[in-house]
Amino acid sequence: MKGYERYDEVLDAQQVLLSLIDLATQRGAHPDKLLKGTKLFHNDLSKKNLAKNSLTCSANTLLTVIENCSKLVQGNEISFLLGRRYFPSHLGLLGQALMNCRHLGDMLRLCQCFQLACFPLMNLQLKHFNNNSYLIFQSAVGKLSKNQQTFITEFMLSALLGAIKYRCGELPKLDIHLDYPEVQHIEQYHVHLNMKANINIQFDQKICMVTIASKQLYLPFNDSANSLKAVALQQISQLNPKPYPISFIQQLNSYLSQRLSNKGDLSQECCAQHFGYSSATLKRKLANHQLNYQGLIDAIRSQQAIFQLVICQHSNEKIADALYFNDVSNFRKAFKRWTGVTPNSMREQHCFN
Structure with a gap:
């Protein structure tokens, strides 16, 4: 199943987009200013809403309206x-x-x-x-x-x-x-x-x-x-x-998380081949989501490391092995790059349980 991307019109606009515009308009924002950058006008949404039972929009449209709303509404x-x-x-x-x-x-x-x-x-x-x-x-x-x-x-x-x-x-x-x-x-x-x-x-x-x-x-x-x-x-x-x-990003996260747990090949070429893309196409798709491949892997590793460290209270050695690091020293360096603190510092400063 192909995952939807940031510009695909798959979101139900009536559930969030129109309600958001209504709330912001009630607080003095002009609906067309809220839609600036989306190539849509409020009248267009109303006409489309009347013309068919369901009105869809892309994630990018909703994100643009959210950004505009944060600037226009007190x-x-x-x-x-x-x-x-x-x-x-x-x-x-x-x-x-x-x-x-x-x-x-x-x-x-x-x-x-x-x-x-x-x-x-x-x-x-x-x-x-x-x-x-x-x-x-x-x-x-x-x-x-x-x-x-x-x-x-x-x-x-x-x-x-x-x-x-x-x-x-x-x-x-x-x-x-x-x-x-x-x-x-x-x-x-x-x-x-x-x-x-x-x-x-x-x-x-x-x-x-x-x-x-x-x-x-x-x-x-x-x-x-x-x-x-x-x-x-x-x-x-x-x-x-x-x-x-x-979403396509959810599919990538799921695939990479599974490869990480199985200590499989995490190369961009292998990932692209799995989804039927060339490396260049995968790179372009990630760029459309304002991401890069290494950053995606780092985000997955970072989240798993934080959970295993603070919630599961695993040792640095166990986490390093689980996250496909060659040694503990490399894990410590990567963890500090991800979070700004060392694993031991986070253990001392945060208690999630």
Whole structure:
């Protein structure tokens, strides 16, 4: 299955793009200025929306509007408000299926199957260690600007926590680790993410991750209806008979992670051959996502190293071997290049558990 790329029109514009434009317009931004750089005008979107049942846009269009919004709109609440609106009303049949999942674990599994709809522009990984579960998020469409990264993460957290609270009645204890410095609009995090309740947020953690006790994932929802979930998924399948797409970057990450774990050939030539491209074509496709091949491998290794070091508390030697380094010294140098600190310094400074 071919993965979608940054310029492919696969996102449901009604779910995020139009709602974002409406929220920004209500706060004084001109819709056409929000669309600057997309080659679209607001009237065009309205006409297209009336002409067909579904309106799609590319990730690049949505990212451009997010960037424009951050510059045109005073205040920093739109990302949170957009997330609060998202579940379940903006997800249609998928929202109905999610509402009737057996427990949070079932909901997260379904979100992974429908990542493009549930977490636009983000890739969700679920890992388990000891008694905790870890939801790790990465960009699914390549490099993001600081404004884009912050906005999308805030939107994703608002939607995710809103869904958990909606189904559980209250938020369980959550630890949230964000891979960017503390923001100036921290009050919005307190208001929209309930930081004073059971939510602990740490910034500048080099990884974007939500930690939850594993037992919380499998507490049953007494009001779920499996038959309604099955009907909703069947209707989705009839409306979208093709396999639900994941991004080209997600496919690359999955392939390279598997090769890394199996200590296989990580060369660009081998990777290009696997996907049926020449090395030059793969290089061009990565450049379209503002990435390069070595940077992609470094990002995968960095995330795995941080998780193994701080969560699993593995030794430098074990991590170096797992990540395909010839010796521990090379791993230490690479880790400091990725994170700005040595592995031992991170062990001393951060405690994720």
